[in-house]
Amino acid sequence: MCDTCGCSTEGGAVLRKPGQSDYHVHVSDGEHGHTHTHDEHHTHDIGHHHQEGTSRKVVIEQDVLQKNNLLAERNRGYFEARNIFALNFLSSPGSGKTSLLEKIIPPLHQRIPVAVIEGDQQTTNDAERIQALGVPVIQINTGSGCHLDAAMVNRAFKELDLQDNSLLCIENVGNLVCPALFDLGEALKVVIISVTEGDDKPLKYPTMFHEADLCILNKIDLLPYVDFDVSKCRENAMRVNHHLEWFELSAKTGEGLAAWQQWLEDKLAQH
Amino acid sequence: MHELSIALSIVEAVELKAQEEGGGKISGIDLVIGKLAGIVPESLRFCFSAASKGTLAEDAVLAIEEPEGVGECGECGMKFPVTFYYAECPECRSLRIKIISGEEFSIQSMTIEEGEES
Numbered sequence: 001m002c003d004t005c006g007c008s009t010e011g012g013a014v015l016r017k018p019g020q021s022d023y024h025v026h027v028s029d030g031e032h033g034h035t036h037t038h039d040e041h042h043t044h045d046i047g048h049h050h051q052e053g054t055s056r057k058v059v060i061e062q063d064v065l066q067k068n069n070l071l072a073e074r075n076r077g078y079f080e081a082r083n084i085f086a087l088n089f090l091s092s093p094g095s096g097k098t099s100l101l102e103k104i105i106p107p108l109h110q111r112i113p114v115a116v117i118e119g120d121q122q123t124t125n126d127a128e129r130i131q132a133l134g135v136p137v138i139q140i141n142t143g144s145g146c147h148l149d150a151a152m153v154n155r156a157f158k159e160l161d162l163q164d165n166s167l168l169c170i171e172n173v174g175n176l177v178c179p180a181l182f183d184l185g186e187a188l189k190v191v192i193i194s195v196t197e198g199d200d201k202p203l204k205y206p207t208m209f210h211e212a213d214l215c216i217l218n219k220i221d222l223l224p225y226v227d228f229d230v231s232k233c234r235e236n237a238m239r240v241n242h243h244l245e246w247f248e249l250s251a252k253t254g255e256g257l258a259a260w261q262q263w264l265e266d267k268l269a270q271h
Numbered sequence: 272m273h274e275l276s277i278a279l280s281i282v283e284a285v286e287l288k289a290q291e292e293g294g295g296k297i298s299g300i301d302l303v304i305g306k307l308a309g310i311v312p313e314s315l316r317f318c319f320s321a322a323s324k325g326t327l328a329e330d331a332v333l334a335i336e337e338p339e340g341v342g343e344c345g346e347c348g349m350k351f352p353v354t355f356y357y358a359e360c361p362e363c364r365s366l367r368i369k370i371i372s373g374e375e376f377s378i379q380s381m382t383i384e385e386g387e388e389s
């Protein structure tokens with residue numbers, strides 16, 4: 001049961017806004033709304049004689065993720081129609097997704113409208129950090145869920161009042177496994193790893209690196225203190241995905257940030 | 272965890288189809304899960320039994336076909352088995368490999384029971 005409104009939605013995602021404790025929207029995508037009409041045929045169970053049942057094969061041939069993929073395409077169409085450049089930021093917990101957004105948004109949003117969707121299992125902490133930058137933000141709390149899906153993003157951006165010709169940053173739940181399978185309708189997937197993780201991360205989580213369009217190696221200010229081989233990591237990433245674009249930076253000191261910022265500006269200009 | 276949300280979407284899809292087909296119980300579901308699809312069949316089976324409780328699919332047996340990964344070299348066109356996304360062409364050592372099989376993830380068919388249950 002939901003603590004805030006007492007409704008019976010179990011484990012479903014909830015949208016929140018920082019500093020507005022009364023704002024609270026359940027993402028009901030009908031995902032779990034099974035209609036159990038088969039109960040009806042049990043009512044005639046009484047008094048019938050039991051025949052041997054026959055079975056029959058029904059062809060389905062449907063992608064399991066079809067529902068998410070279709071909705072993601074609708075999101076994508078909406079973003080394209082309004083010239084909204086949507087980026088899906090993915091990483092392990094704590095690699096620096098929010099820190100990176102805090103660095104790139106201030107110089108950008110003077111000229112280009114920016115909005116942010118924050119995904120976390122709990123809290124509005126990350127949304128509060130973004131709100132402090134003065135850009136529109138909405139938090140999705142996935143509860144027990146470990147990834148954002150297209151339905152959550154669809155519901156969230158409708159609450160955001162997006163502007164034409166803008167940038168939409170979607171920070172996924174910190175997790176390198178599941179978010180790789182769920183298309184949100186983004187233009188590009190940005191995977192972030194930090195030097196405090198292993199340089200074999202791309203090999204351990206190949207699906208994510210295979211799906212990503214660019215990889216940002218963060219926290220390079222810590223390189224002198226850790227055993228992390230940058231060229232090895234890059235090589236591992238390229239083995240999994242030879243189209244991957246690669247950047248190295250520190251969201252803390254700003255080192256290397258200019259190159260990525262330039263990349264982003266160029267993308268926004270082309271978009 | 273993603274196996275649970277995936278199990279729920281499988282249950283939803285087959286139940287919908289079974290209702291269109293007359294509302295019989297589903298006794299079997301045939302899935303194709305490529306070895307590179309990022310799904311662990313065992314966790315999916317585990318989540319499926321929870322996800323299907325109280326639905327037409329609750330007694331369904333999952334038959335899972337797991338096609339092997341196959342890569343195709345972007346330089347020389349050689350096709351060869353791959354077990355992971357990172358692969359090197361055994362012929363020309365190129366890393367420009369396109370995965371042509373192993374990423375499948377689909378519901379192929381299901382078996383529904385007709386006639387009365389005993």
Ligand SMILES: Nc1nc2c(ncn2[C@@H]2O[C@H](COP(=O)(O)OP(=O)(O)OP(=O)(O)O)[C@@H](O)[C@H]2O)c(=O)[nH]1
Nearest residue numbers: 092093094095096097098099174218219250251252
């Ligand atoms: N030294 C150093 N620390 C960093 C850098 N970037 C982020 N951090 C620190 O790493 C921690 C996690 O950063 P976040 O930006 O919250 O990471 P996140 O990926 O958004 O985390 P989740 O949303 O919880 O998954 C914080 O303590 C940051 O200050 C960096 O470039 N260098």
Ligand SMILES: [Mg+2]
Nearest residue numbers: 097098126171
């Ligand atoms: Mg964060």
Ligand SMILES: [Zn+2]
Nearest residue numbers: 002005006007
């Ligand atoms: Zn509620």
Ligand SMILES: [Zn+2]
Nearest residue numbers: 038041042296
């Ligand atoms: Zn029944």
Ligand SMILES: [Zn+2]
Nearest residue numbers: 146147178273
């Ligand atoms: Zn997940």
Ligand SMILES: [Zn+2]
Nearest residue numbers: 178272273274
């Ligand atoms: Zn998972």
Ligand SMILES: [Zn+2]
Nearest residue numbers: 344347360363
């Ligand atoms: Zn070759």
